[in-house]
Amino acid sequence: MFQSFDTPTRPEQGPPRLALLRDRLAQDGLDAFLVPRADAHQGEYVAPADARLEWLTGFTGSAGMAVVTRDATALFVDGRYRIQGRAQVADEIAIRNLPGDRPEEWLAHELQAGGRVGFDPWLHTAAEIRRFNKALEARDIALLPVDNPLDAVWTDRPPPPSGKAEFYPDRLAGATAAAKRQRIAGILRDAGHAWAVLTLPDSICWLLNIRGHDIPRIPVVQSFALIEADTARVRLFVDPAKVAQLTLDGVDCLPADGLLAALATLSGPVHVDPATAPFVVLDTLNAYGVAVAEGDDPCILPKAVKTNAELAATRTAHLRDGAALCGFLCWLHARTAEVAQGRARLTEIDVVTKLEEFRRQTGALRDISFDTIAGSGPNGAIVHYRVTRDSDRALQPGDLLLVDSGGQYLDGTTDITRTIAVGDPDADQIAAYTRVLQGLIAVSRARFPKGLAGRDLDALARAPLWMAGQDYDHGTGHGVGVYLSVHEGPQRLSRIGETTLRPGMILSNEPGYYRDGEWGIRIENLVAVQQAPDLSGADAGRAMLAFETLTWVPLDRRLINASALSADETAWIDGYHVEIAEKMRALVPAEVVEWLAGATAPL
Template sequence: MFQDFDVSNRPDQGPPRIAALRAELAARGLDAFLVPRADAHQGEYVADRDARLAWLTAFSGSAGICAVSAAGTALFVDGRYTLQARAQVDSSISVHEIPAAKLSNWLVETLKPGAVVGFDPWLHTQAEVERLRKAFGASDLSLKPVSNPLDAVWTDRPDPPKGKAQTYPDALAGASAAQKRVRIAKDLRAADQAWAVLSLPDSICWLLNIRGSDIPRIPIVQCFALIEAASGDVRLFVDPAKLDGVALDGVDILPPDGLVAALANLSGPVRVDRDSAPFIVGQTLAEAGIDVAWDMDPCLLPKARKSDAEIAATRAAHLRDGAAMCEFLCWLDAQLDDVTNGARLTEIDVVRALEGFRRATNALRDISFDTIAGTGPNGAITHYRVSQDSNRAVASGDLLLVDSGGQYVDGTTDITRTMAVGAPDAAQVAAFTRVLKGMIAISRARWPKGLAGRDLDALARAPLWMAGQDYGHGTGHGVGVYLSVHEGPQRLSRQSEIALEPGMILSNEPGYYREGAWGIRIENLVVVRPAPALATADADRDMLSFETLTWVPIDRRLIDAGVLSPGERAWIDGYHRDVAARMAGKLSARAADWLARATAPL
């Protein structure tokens, strides 16, 4: 499953393709055009057909936006991708890190008054367009929805994906598709909404209990849907060939290009998510005089609140995946010992080996994202993906960061472990221990119902803050069940205002990154559950807590036990006891011996 990702700028990317796009813009009377890393479904991964940003610039990260004008080309990425973007794109493309740098400011400073900025209304949400128009202020710039000019110059653009769909078992889902449709329809009626537009494929797959194969890593069917409040019936806009052999009661199958025409004939109010639906949805409804109810995708929260069946299945998936990880770490420890004696081990070797251990379960459907294996300075690139060009040999004194996951029918996993290569130095141990303290703080947290991810995020950062350190990503993201490994709306993040509720699965992954040297991240998945009762009569609030789902040892060689509190030390020793107990009977003799040493008390 390893893919050799070519991060070098091909000769025909960058300037030649940008020049062709500029000529097309001039022919259309546009002064600039926006090229986001997005498809019509706002997915994290995009099909080859929709990889416009990578085609134009060679930047292969999962988030970013490029502005092309006659005066210059600018690429805007967040802190996860700044180093990667600068390494991948041509020097004629300026790279800017958001949120410090803003696309709107660059456009205002670069373009002349009265300039017209074109955008593809399928690739931007209502919220994005509204924010950009507001940011333009009195600049006299205008945004104009247009058919995509990049597609006109991309002459060998790939065909749409045609992956086959399959039925997802009701027993694993915890409810039938019919029951889910009834539930969503009831919610719509309660909100006095006649229809809802569903543009997120993972929402539609969850609703209809189907999974697909259109996109690598995420088992979705690319499609749009409308659900009617009165009946709960669904109109599904999809290539019917994808559904061969899949029975969908209460669902009308319509051509994939029929959404716009169908929208214009609905009765309102129509529920549309301004943060995920393409701009053209609201535009079409407004032009037809149909009332729009701007509201969250009605499937998001029900999907996030996992059923008991989904949680039980996910626990089983994590035990299987944990055994594969333990076999891998046993193998890796032996390899790292050899490295300290002069043997050669590369990042690609690590990726291939790990994916091999997961395949050996005979249950793996796919990896859940492209495996991150970064050693030394590559570990400091948060979303690093190894290529033949960047492939680095592991060296004594390095830290090796491995972030990976698997897609199984019964669950989606995501785990990060950071390992010492040889004897770690004092700075590595100190930073690792601070990251561990933050990860333990989240694992042990208890909080009143109603709090959001933003209220807990600081718990993970506090030990780093005390040392003048921090990390540039959120502490955790939501995770689906045999769906997207990055699932909304729940997050552990300073930006998240979504209340955490029982059944929500999240990652717990604080980190620390020293640019040019090494990176540290420790990640377990957790699920929100009612907190165990306290042995005190004074408790007067309903509380929530996290149940840990991931069972894999944490590298004890990097822990300074002397700076852990008694409670933190008890947690890590208890966690390792639980890992040993849950892995009992699941490992080879060699891995079982390794695990006994790896889970010994501090």
């Protein structure tokens, strides 16, 4: 259940495994093969049986793709994983940086006309394969769906997951599964579509009010589904052992491998999301002449806009989680003070283990919501750092410690980042932290017209850093589910976030700044979109939205340069800290209340 500190693969394992794959490519008459960080459901997290990219290269990040030719391999990662990628893979694997470098363009340059590139049709979306085809067809390079050659050489591949499904309470969901099925069926009927294919496990779990245990950290049931517009019935393609103990009204449970055969029998139009459905789904429908209507997964937006019950439950989860974090930070500040004085030794693994202990003590923790990031000093500059026994580092005086963590509770999913000084921070650390904090405050205080998307607000978080010539290579925020995925679409605070923000959506607000080889800073709260309060006095009358802060954990006041803040920014921090002290007083032990008095004192 809880975090492992084992090193799953090592860089030196990559070359012999690549050699095995290349031998197989030669046998299959292929000049290259695509190895994505994906499973058939296109989830961010994958089961051990689907961790093909990790097994082949050693890279453990949650996004990336390797392209393997007969004589070269390139690993394509975005800004979150450039440092991590270099550290985890063998020298013979070239690191390419997305989005500037594109794998399809690299392949078009590497291969000669007449080349043959294989891909597993279950592991790539239709939209992705279209993008590859566009680049490769111009060079007369064929892109071919094939049986996965990597699976043929991965002889000790783990078995697929088999976790049992369970019902999710209607009182927490705020709607019954029957009501949700009718709602989605109505959306399909309004669009003139007869069926929809659902391939995202979190969409299916939301629709049916179930949760599962197939994927570490994410309580989903791996499955596929079809929903019929006329009847609102669902065909669920799932391992029967997972759901044998449940009675699912309006649902026909069918063998997990029966999806493609069922697709061939449908009368269209069939609604399919080309950005999330495996290529093989659209390919099968087209092969049998079934009319297709492309569009977003019909569950994604309804799932993202939380019910009042989900929001209320999430608030409760955040108070519980905040109390655990306050207890942890009280302990941590005492321990780091001893480290700064040379009287104690504290490692990153110690930090992760203790934080999980505080969350377990709530008695409500189902799992952590992702592997805890506890990066000290230079490890903090690795955006998605995961400590192992090999990388475990002892904290040093003058370090910054970046702790990004979360919990999975039945009533909500949490995600919070705090950066803590070990001893006295220096002027550069204070200046950078203050700018990051100003970005977080700007988003937290934002009042914006209805109709804006995340891309319209992303710059608010970056502006203080930009003024100092600084920035960060990740989005400002992602959507968050309710006892589902900690990274949920379609909403996001990002330059590429195009989904209109709506009341009820939950997002993270997490600007940062990273100095490679020295330290990293990130501050993260979760927020919910809400109707903006009415203004007093004259008002133009335009409908406005704002953010409700859900996270209640103090900031490290030692890292704040109060003289660089505006009066409004100071008032926001002081007001936030007052609310934390008030909300936590009845939830934490006396020694934590005492610590909070200092941690939340006015600037």
